[in-house]
Amino acid sequence: DQQVKQNSPSLSVQEGRISILNCDYxxxxxxxxxxxxxxxxxxxxxxxxxxxxxxxxxxxxxTVFLNKSAKHLSLHIVPSQPGDSAVYFCAARRFGSxxxxxxxxxxxTVNP
Amino acid sequence: GAGVSQSPRYxxxxxxxxxxxxxxxxxxxxxxxxxxxxxxxxPEFLTYFNYEAQQDKSGLPNDRFSAERPEGSxxxxxxxxxxxxxxxMYRCASSASGTGRNQPQHFGDGTRxxxx
Numbered sequence: 001d002q003q004v005k006q007n008s009p010s011l012s013v014q015e016g017r018i019s020i021l022n023c024d025y026x027x028x029x030x031x032x033x034x035x036x037x038x039x040x041x042x043x044x045x046x047x048x049x050x051x052x053x054x055x056x057x058x059x060x061x062x063t064v065f066l067n068k069s070a071k072h073l074s075l076h077i078v079p080s081q082p083g084d085s086a087v088y089f090c091a092a093r094r095f096g097s098x099x100x101x102x103x104x105x106x107x108x109t110v111n112p
Numbered sequence: 113g114a115g116v117s118q119s120p121r122y123x124x125x126x127x128x129x130x131x132x133x134x135x136x137x138x139x140x141x142x143x144x145x146x147x148x149x150x151x152x153x154x155p156e157f158l159t160y161f162n163y164e165a166q167q168d169k170s171g172l173p174n175d176r177f178s179a180e181r182p183e184g185s186x187x188x189x190x191x192x193x194x195x196x197x198x199x200x201m202y203r204c205a206s207s208a209s210g211t212g213r214n215q216p217q218h219f220g221d222g223t224r225x226x227x228x
Binding site for chain 1: 116
């Protein structure tokens, strides 16, 4: 039972364009959401997060949007750069728990 | 060190042997987490500590798995009588504060465990 779903295994975009990575969740008790970026042979690196009391959080080229009614969040990268090519994981944490529940990841390729 | 450090990076052992995986969290981080990651999947929670106290071990698959953090810093994940199904990437993470605070978890590069 996948509580956090990333339905696109891969995404390819052109350098300079927008990358949009999507994530859906099923547990309405999740109150904190995170995006991680992972390069080969390295651990996941924290990118950006959002609390359930917000619907948007921005950090430089990265913006996360949260739609609680749809149980959906997305990560926007603008403009995309070749160095953004990596696997992106969406993760969620339930209120009162410290356990992160991860999606399976989306592999982003940014073409020069 | 600057980040979460895990050792060894790779461990190959025969079925039935015990293994101990080590995690050195970011200095000053209160909380420490263990996850296991299979190929093509995201990390799956095993257990976590606040300081030296094990707060949640609900993700440990069975009683062959145990973890400790005796002085509230370095942690060891031990797997006894290893089986082939234990082969995976084991990841450790740490965060600055414990329960109820929105602090991200920072991951190490993991230990790749292979059971022959």
